Amino acid sequence: MESEAVVVARKFLAQRAGEAVHHAPFRELMALLGPDAVTEQLVRKASGAQLPLAGLASFRRSLSMRSRGRSLTGLSQEWPLNNKVKAYRFAELCGVPFPRTLQAGSSVDALAHDAMTPVVIKPEQGAGANGVYLVFDQHRIRDVARRQWLESWSEMIAAMRARLESGRLRKDSWIVEQLVLEDTSSGVPGRDLKFYCFYGEVGLVLEVKRDDGLQYCEWDGQGREVFSGKYDHVRFSGEGVTPEQLALASRMSAEIPAPFLRLDFLRSELAPAGMVFGEVTPRPGNYHAFNDEVDRVLGELYLAAEARLLHDLVARKKVFTVYDQALGR
Numbered sequence: 001m002e003s004e005a006v007v008v009a010r011k012f013l014a015q016r017a018g019e020a021v022h023h024a025p026f027r028e029l030m031a032l033l034g035p036d037a038v039t040e041q042l043v044r045k046a047s048g049a050q051l052p053l054a055g056l057a058s059f060r061r062s063l064s065m066r067s068r069g070r071s072l073t074g075l076s077q078e079w080p081l082n083n084k085v086k087a088y089r090f091a092e093l094c095g096v097p098f099p100r101t102l103q104a105g106s107s108v109d110a111l112a113h114d115a116m117t118p119v120v121i122k123p124e125q126g127a128g129a130n131g132v133y134l135v136f137d138q139h140r141i142r143d144v145a146r147r148q149w150l151e152s153w154s155e156m157i158a159a160m161r162a163r164l165e166s167g168r169l170r171k172d173s174w175i176v177e178q179l180v181l182e183d184t185s186s187g188v189p190g191r192d193l194k195f196y197c198f199y200g201e202v203g204l205v206l207e208v209k210r211d212d213g214l215q216y217c218e219w220d221g222q223g224r225e226v227f228s229g230k231y232d233h234v235r236f237s238g239e240g241v242t243p244e245q246l247a248l249a250s251r252m253s254a255e256i257p258a259p260f261l262r263l264d265f266l267r268s269e270l271a272p273a274g275m276v277f278g279e280v281t282p283r284p285g286n287y288h289a290f291n292d293e294v295d296r297v298l299g300e301l302y303l304a305a306e307a308r309l310l311h312d313l314v315a316r317k318k319v320f321t322v323y324d325q326a327l328g329r
Contacts, residue, residue: 057299060288062306063260067283078258080327081280084124084175090326091277094252098277099266103176108160111174113138113153118179118187121156123169129210131160131169134179134189147213180266180276190266193241193275196284196298197253198260198305202246203298204228207238221246229291244273255322257313258282259306 070076081087085105091098103112105124122132129144133156136142141150143159150156163169180190192208204226205219216231217238223246225238249263262281267274290298312318 055296057296057303059290059295059298059302062299062302063283063287066260076258076282077323078256078261078280078282081256081261082125082282084122084279086326086328087280088277090255090280090322091252093322093325094255096248096252096277097268097271099177099180101175101177103174106174106176107172108157108164108174111157111176118181119176120179121174121176123171124173124175125171131163133159136179136187144210180268182267182269184269190268190276192278193245193265193267194281194284195246195249195253195263195265196260197249197263198298198301199256199258199309200250200254201301201305202249202253203301204294205241205246205249206231207240209236209238226294227291228294230286230289230294242274245275248273248275252277255320256280257309257318257320257323259309260302 070079081090085101088098088101099120102116102119103110111121117138118134118136120132120134123130132144133150134142134144135156138153139151141153141156142148143150143156146159150159160169160174164172182188182190188211191210192206194206194208195202196204196206202221204221205223207217207219209215213234215234215236217236217240218226218228218231219238219240220226223241223243225240227235245265249265252263253261262284264278264281265275266278268276
């Protein structure tokens with residue numbers, strides 16, 4: 001049963017969609033209808049009159065449909081790079097620095113407790129801070145997910161086992177790598193810079209600080225601060241990103257045949273662009289929580305990237321050599 005507002009909007013658009021004036025009301029009304037309520041006739045009339053269809057785009061919807069397509073076919077171009085070993089190989093082929101790996105694919109029992117420090121220990125396949133431990137020394141270990149300090153190696157191992165037994169982590173396979181520091185002299189870990197990339201274009205950057213609880217700041221593809229509604233209650237005044245960093249993320253994402261993925265980096269004072277590569281995130285957590293305006297903007301970027309990618313593939317304009325090599329093809 002359609003709401004009264006939707007019925008009114010549909011009638012108004014049906015009567016006036018051929019008019020080439022006053023685009024703002026049409027944009028608002030199309031947004032009110034949404035993609036499920038807009039008819040073919042309205043789209044045809046609006047397109048013929050060059051009226052905006054911007055209200056129909058949705059990042060939430062696009063990502064959800066992408067996930068459904070993957071579940072139906074088992075096919076995906078972005079998810080193979082969710083494997084951190086393959087992702088590091090991809091970064092290496094792109095000429096982008098990444099943390100030095102000391103162990104890979106190790107079980108909890110095989111982790112070397114006498115490894116050099118500082119290091120970070122994390123699941124080979126995981127999301128967010130789940131199962132991530134910052135080891136500054138054998139008696140000073142940060143459990144990132146629980147925001148707790150652990151006082152011994154054995155305490156960390158017990159926490160890892162608890163995550164595996166509870167099902168919060170599915171696979172007992174871990175990576176030990178160099179801990180990236182934002183400030184070497186004070187030992188401050190590098191903050192996260194997470195780039196929402198749309199096949200060669202950055203739409204959003206999430207800056208995350210973890211040293212005093214999780215705090216966030218957001219920037220658009222031009223480096224201007226934005227408020228997405230997702231992190232308004234835990235914001236901090238971030239440092240932002242440079243044009244060089246935006247260009248680096250854009251260049252890397254253009255080497256992957258997918259309309260969207262997130263490229264995650266860590267800020268480092270020692271890296272050429274001020275950051276090192278961290279991982280590929282195909283489907284960011286809680287992507288539904290963006291406000292409607294940001295959801296629309298990112299949704300338009302997704303649709304445009306999807307169209308560009310299809311064109312490049314059909315026209316054989318792009319050969320994804322780096323991507324293929326990273327996956328061992």
